[in-house]
Amino acid sequence: MFEKAKKYLVGGVNAPIRAFPLIDVKPLYIKKSIGSYVIDTEDRNYVSFISGWGSIILGDAYPELINEIKEKLDSGIYSGLSNEYEYLLAELIMEAYPYHQMLRFVNSGTEANTIAIRLARAITGKSKIVKFDGGYHGSIDYLLVENGSTEFGNQIPSSSGVPKRLIKDTVSLPYNDIDFLEEFFSNYGKEIAAVIIEPIQTSNLLIKAKDIFLMKLRELTRKYGSFLIFDEVSTCFREGFIGLGKDIKPDITVIGKIIGGGFPIGAVLSSKEYMEVMAPIGNMSHSGVFAGHPISVFAGYKVISMIKNIPNFYELIKSKLEFIVKNINQNELKINNTNSMFCFYFAEKKIESIEEVGLMDIISFIDFYKALMSEGILLAPHPSEPNYINYSHTESILEFFVDKVNKVLSFIRR
DSSP: OHHHHHHHSGGGSSSGGGGOTTTTOOOOOEEEEEBTEEEETTOOEEEEOOGGGGTOSSOBTOHHHHHHHHHHHTTOSOOSSOOHHHHHHHHHHHHHOTTOOEEEEESSHHHHHHHHHHHHHHHHOOOEEEEETTOOOOSOGGGOBOTTOOSTTOOOBSSTTOOGGGGTTEEEEOTTOHHHHHHHHHHHGGGEEEEEEOSEETTTTTEEOOHHHHHHHHHHHHHHTOEEEEEETTTTTTSOSSOTTTTTOOSEEEEEGGGGTTSOOEEEEEOHHHHTTBTTTSSBOOOOTTTTOHHHHHHHHHHHHHHHHSTTHHHHHHHHHHHHHHHSOOSSEEEEEOSSEEEEEEOSSOOOSGGGGGGOOHHHHHHHHHHHHHTTEEOOSSTTSOEEOOTTOOHHHHHHHHHHHHHHHHHHTO
């Protein structure tokens, strides 16, 4: 299949990570995914922890959800007009984000971050944007700056095709460095439109922002009239029902993935006052043919409703991951985890900051990954990328997984 696909698809894929570039194996082409299993076009069966890159939390082809979607499709795919599930899903989301009042649905996390920054610039009248080293906010030209680009005007693009003039108003600061943050704001605070941050860096070993760092960030953005944007595209409705900003109360929150039930979606959340700066009430432009697509919002509404109706859902998800952490032999192998996500990597010590990420033993990870694939286990193909627990990871599946991991570890240590 790979030889056929690469004739028309760049590298045979439509997202680079699906090419397994670090592991140097051929891409997998999946013909069926059910629960926590995937079957490729060569009829190889894997237990997967990719979970749609975090967009699946009940399990793929979850029977109750699939039946609902099939019935919904009978009423049409897309009229081009509004539908009731836009409101119903928005209402559910606001239960989880009570510090916001309104939202706008879009088509992806990347688009949601684009609109969030446009909104902040429209309201503040400023242009400069702060992000943090190790954070990922999608393929937005003006956010594609190298780590350590801490001075406006001296940034380096992290991708070809991004002119320096597009990133002249963006900097990338050290994550969790309060002293640097305070000094930076004392010099540039009045020029900053927005600061965007992942409270948990989901493409960087799940390194977490310290509470004291987030509190200082909130204090400084308020002092200088800048917007604080939380990027929760990967964490919303995954780490718990309530959003991660409940104590910090960011001005804008960006979400996605799970709220589409496995279908493409994103959303921008803020106050009524700020959101109504957007058209059709205000004059900030945003539109999208597929924004609020009826199948995406329907699936998202059904998934979140099901989550609410499963007793102790998030405690159960957390316990599944705790079983893995407790039962895997951790010597050279290290595990960074949250409530529902985990990264496997090899290092002499546990890595807890971006400065230590370079200490990973990549060669050992590649050997480990290939051996697990041969045992029928599929993980995210990079140690910095998270694996995701979903509801369909049953006790027997988790036991199988732990046994295979420990078997591979004992083998590669010889």
